[in-house]
Amino acid sequence: MTLHTLNRAPSNTALLADCLRACSSGDTLLLIEDGVYCALAGQPIAWPAGVTLCALAADVAARGLDSRLASNIAQADDAGFVQLCCEHTRVISWY
Amino acid sequence: MSTNKRFLIISRRPPYGSSHARDALDTALTTAVFEQPVSMLFLDDGVYQLLQAQQPAGIQQKNLGATLSALPMYDIDQLYVCDSALRSRGLGPDDCLLPVQLLDSNAIAQLIRNHDVVLSF
Amino acid sequence: MTHLQLNEQRIELDNEGYLRDLSQWSPQVAEALAAEIPLPLSDAHWEVLYLLRDFYQRFEHAPAMRPLVKAVSLSLGPEKGRSIYLLKLFPDSPAKLAARLAGLPKPTNCL
Numbered sequence: 001m002t003l004h005t006l007n008r009a010p011s012n013t014a015l016l017a018d019c020l021r022a023c024s025s026g027d028t029l030l031l032i033e034d035g036v037y038c039a040l041a042g043q044p045i046a047w048p049a050g051v052t053l054c055a056l057a058a059d060v061a062a063r064g065l066d067s068r069l070a071s072n073i074a075q076a077d078d079a080g081f082v083q084l085c086c087e088h089t090r091v092i093s094w095y
Numbered sequence: 096m097s098t099n100k101r102f103l104i105i106s107r108r109p110p111y112g113s114s115h116a117r118d119a120l121d122t123a124l125t126t127a128v129f130e131q132p133v134s135m136l137f138l139d140d141g142v143y144q145l146l147q148a149q150q151p152a153g154i155q156q157k158n159l160g161a162t163l164s165a166l167p168m169y170d171i172d173q174l175y176v177c178d179s180a181l182r183s184r185g186l187g188p189d190d191c192l193l194p195v196q197l198l199d200s201n202a203i204a205q206l207i208r209n210h211d212v213v214l215s216f
Numbered sequence: 217m218t219h220l221q222l223n224e225q226r227i228e229l230d231n232e233g234y235l236r237d238l239s240q241w242s243p244q245v246a247e248a249l250a251a252e253i254p255l256p257l258s259d260a261h262w263e264v265l266y267l268l269r270d271f272y273q274r275f276e277h278a279p280a281m282r283p284l285v286k287a288v289s290l291s292l293g294p295e296k297g298r299s300i301y302l303l304k305l306f307p308d309s310p311a312k313l314a315a316r317l318a319g320l321p322k323p324t325n326c327l
Contacts, residue, residue: 007112008112009109009112009140009143011139011140033111033112034109034111034112034140037109037140037143037184040184040185040186041185042184042185043184043185057153058153058154059111059154061150061151061153062111062149062150062151062153062154062156063109063110063111063143063146063149063151064146064147064148064149064150064160065146066148066150067148068146121324124280124324127282128280128281128282130282157276157277158276161274161275161276161277162275162276162277164274164275165274165277165279165283168271168275168279168283168286168287169282169283169286170282170286
């Protein structure tokens with residue numbers, strides 16, 4: 001299983017498309033930095049099936065998104081980020 | 096001796112991923128301190144700067160939203176937002192921390208023509 | 217002056233006299249900073265100092281002269297919201313001096 005991190009806003013459409021194409025069922029996608037804007041409710045993003053979606057809590061709070069996240073996206077704190085890295089066999093940064 | 100030029104600051108990046116948004120805001124505040132008339136236009140990902148309830152202490156940054164909310168104190172109250180940039184992100188004027196005027200693309204081109212100096216960040 | 221000794225408390229200052237640790241501010245600290253100038257603090261001074269602390273709380277930066285004048289005008293009235301009034305209270309550079317006494321960082325965008 002792979003952990004993907006994405007750190008750009010969804011307006012970077014080519015990066016988001018590459019990232020989503022590279023995700024397999026069972027993978028986890030962690031949205032960090034400006035990537036958390038992908039987690040804003042109401043975004044027209046076709047999330048791949050079977051991929052666990054989460055967003056880094058400090059980046060979510062910084063950008064005022066706490067109460068605006070899409071319901072299918074959980075939050076992870078910094079310790080959770082570390083744990084995700086340990087649980088997955090490889091990590092890919094999309095940036 | 097005052098020769099006023101009309102300044103337009105265009106801000107089109109998100110608030111924290113880079114220094115662009117902070118640079119745009121500092122430029123606007125400094126221009127206002129020189130008593131030049133300043134307008135700000137938020138385009139593209141720049142509209143994210145206007146979201147309420149930003150709490151960047153956890154990423155060790157200063158609150159850009161708090162500084163933005165001081166713009167009226169600098170007599171910068173001509174604030175414009177690209178309507179489609181806001182709506183395509185699922186946001187509306189009620190999500191913004193300051194009163195803003197929504198513009199379509201014709202109005203944006205007109206706004207640029209009405210200013211003497213335009214700086215883009 | 218790199219520090220201020222106030223009873224038991226040692227207050228570190230930067231080379232322009234601003235507090236290094238803003239949380240150390242108290243009215244006694246303001247009095248001690250003003251006494252070094254010397255500048256006796258009246259009620260007219262205090263209402264501006266507390267207004268500045270409110271400004272910083274809300275907007276997270278210390279105001280330059282123009283926004284300071286506007287903030288004073290909005291909350292203390294247009295009679296006081298004038299450069300000349302603030303210059304009399306805080307000579308030379310009101311935005312910088314008042315920020316220093318109010319326990320704020322040096323104003324940004326201050327010319």
